[in-house]
Amino acid sequence: MDTALTFNITHRLPSTLARVGVIHTPHGEIRTPAFIVGGTKATVKAITPEQIRNYGGQAVLANTYHLMLRPGADIVRAGGGLGAFMNWSGPTFTDSGGFQVFSLGIAYKKGIDAVAHTQKGNAKLAVASHNQLVRVTDEGAEFRSHIDGAKLLMTPESSMELQHTIGADIHMAFDELTAPLASHETIAAAMNRTHIWAERCLKRHSDLNAEHTERGESLQA
Structure with a gap:
């Protein structure tokens, strides 16, 4: 298996920054622009991996926060990594947990959306409240599990460590997503x-990745 991750531009639109290309991963190619299928908990609901391919899905995206809670990143790794764990042979992504900073934070149980132009984008609701499940500091985000109430600190470093343990091809940096109509x-x-x-991520x-190289393992992006 090739351990490299590269992006090759195949076409450009003159006088603009628009371009298309191919992302090469250890588990196959992604031709941009790409249809990336949401498989939050390492499963795409109601369809099989074969159907994902048939419907044009080139890669699957899982969520680090949810996999951290259930079944646990170490269990996913023991199952062969994200792709093998969910019986998907193609490229994989993991989201960092940053969306949950929003959805379990200032948006929790308020019905507000991360998209400004929807009816749910109420600026008056985009403020901290006592019942939200996330407290953000410069160090990271302290979550109160929506499952059992346990306190869990996710930092940029631990998000990267979890994503490497889960074993997706491409990772997302940990971010503080907030409501677009916040102050x-x-x-x-x-x-x-x-x-x-x-920068910390x-x-x-x-x-x-340097550790992966020393062990002769696939790099992760």
């Missing part, structure tokens, strides 16, 4: 914190 101050603070977290991600 300017809230959005600016989240953006600045996310930039700092991204990249550092830990690079260190983990």
Whole structure:
């Protein structure tokens, strides 16, 4: 199996930044723009891996926060990594857990959306409340599990470690997603914190890939 991850541009639209290309992963190619199927808990509901292919899905995206809780990242790794665990032979992604900072944070039980132009984008609701399940600091996000109430700290470093344990081909940096209709101050603070977290993610991600290289394992992007 090839351990490299590369992106080759195949066509450009003149006078613009638009381009299409091919992402090469250890588990196959992704031709952009791509249809990436949501498999939050390492399963795509109601369809089989064969049907994903037939419907044009090139890769599957799972969620780090949910897999951390159930069944646990170590169990996914023991099952051969994300793809083998869900019987999917193609490329895989993991989301970082950043969306849950929003959905279990300022959006929790308020019905607000991450998309500004929907009817759910009520700016008056986009503030912290006592019943939300996430508390954000510069260190990371402290979650109160929606399953059993256990406290779990996710940092940029631990998000990368979990994603490497889960074993997807491509990872997302841990971010502080906030409501698009939140105050300017809230959005600016989240953006600045996310930039700092991204640097921390990249550092830990690079260190983990160096360990993969030493062991002759596939790199992760």
